[in-house]
Amino acid sequence: MTQLFIAPGACSFAAHVISHLLNADHGTAIEVVKVPIRTPDSPLWAVNPLGRVPALRLDDGQVLTENGAILPYLGDLVPQAGLSAPVGSLERYRIQEWIGLLNSDVHNAFRPLGRPEFYNADPATHDGIRSRGRERLAWLLDEIEKKLPQEGWLFGARFTIADAYLGYYLRNVSRVGLPQAQAPGISAYVGRYNAHPAVQAALAAEAG
Ligand SMILES: N[C@@H](CCC(=O)N[C@@H](CS)C(=O)NCC(=O)O)C(=O)O
Structure with missing residues (x-):
């Protein structure tokens, strides 16, 4: 299962919004995991060594970090959703x-x-x-x-x-x-x- 790690009020909000949209309208099953940030005991450290959200754990266990990578990845998950645009455009x-x-x-x-x-x-x-x-x-x-x-x-x-x-x-x-x-x-x-x-x-x- 794909998991999106977010923190309330943080810049992971954009990926959180897109995950809701994809799950609600396009049948994906992205699990949103809420984690604390700026605290040494957050489970986030085991996912992203920089301790930052957003982080996206893919089905195969690989972790993608950075809004600049996660948002385009989510945007391409269901091309017909129109969340991004065709390659080459x-x-x-x-x-x-x-x-x-x-x-x-x-x-x-x-x-x-x-x-x-x-x-x-x-x-x-x-x-x-x-x-x-x-x-x-x-x-x-x-x-x-x-x-x-x-x-x-x-x-x-x-x-x-x-x-x-x-x-x-x-x-x-x-x-x-x-x-x-x-x-x-x-x-x-x-x-x-x-x-x-x-x-x-x-x-x-x-x-x-
Ligand atoms: N360049 C990163 C920045 C991510 C970032 O700074 N996230 C903040 C929340 S908005 C964070 O997790 N901060 C944790 C900290 O400062 O320790 C991205 O855009 O994904």
């Missing part, structure tokens, strides 16, 4: 373009806000790190706002792995108190994302 690279942006720039732009100690051990520097981090994240969000569709999803009517991933980060904009949460494109996109049945199922599972 430009759209497939456009989806990868979003995943790359989110995985590197956007993920890292949130980090100085929550974990300034990663950048400097001296607590006296942390307010400055957080405030520079907010500026950088705000700039990225302003650029993302310009790219968002007025309706539907990044690639039209169908929800893709890129949407599952983007929505996770955009949901977090209000949590960190940035005014971009109220930008028209971002707030409407988050509203649509929150209403998606697979997002609701994943939120309920992470809360329980």
Whole structure:
């Protein structure tokens, strides 16, 4: 059985959403395993030596890590689900373009806000790190706002792995108190994302 390791509220949410969608609509049987992170006794360490989610244990026991690998893998599991795009199509690279942006720039732009100690051990520097981090994240969000569709999803009517991933980060904009949460494109996109049945199922599972 394929198992997806996730932690509530973490960036494994995108793969969690896609797993619910695949299981509910396309007959897969991905088991979602909730694990704690940042604790030495988590069973996650035996799965991913970096202690990070998401991690995907495949039927044959091999483990895939990194959103940049797991999301495309899940996106290809049931091609007719339309969660990715056909090999060789430009759209497939456009989806990868979003995943790359989110995985590197956007993920890292949130980090100085929550974990300034990663950048400097001296607590006296942390307010400055957080405030520079907010500026950088705000700039990225302003650029993302310009790219968002007025309706539907990044690639039209169908929800893709890129949407599952983007929505996770955009949901977090209000949590960190940035005014971009109220930008028209971002707030409407988050509203649509929150209403998606697979997002609701994943939120309920992470809360329980
Ligand atoms: N590059 C990795 C990053 C994964 C990552 O940082 N996951 C966080 C949760 S959002 C985590 O598990 N952190 C555990 C820790 O910081 O010890 C990916 O995108 O899959």
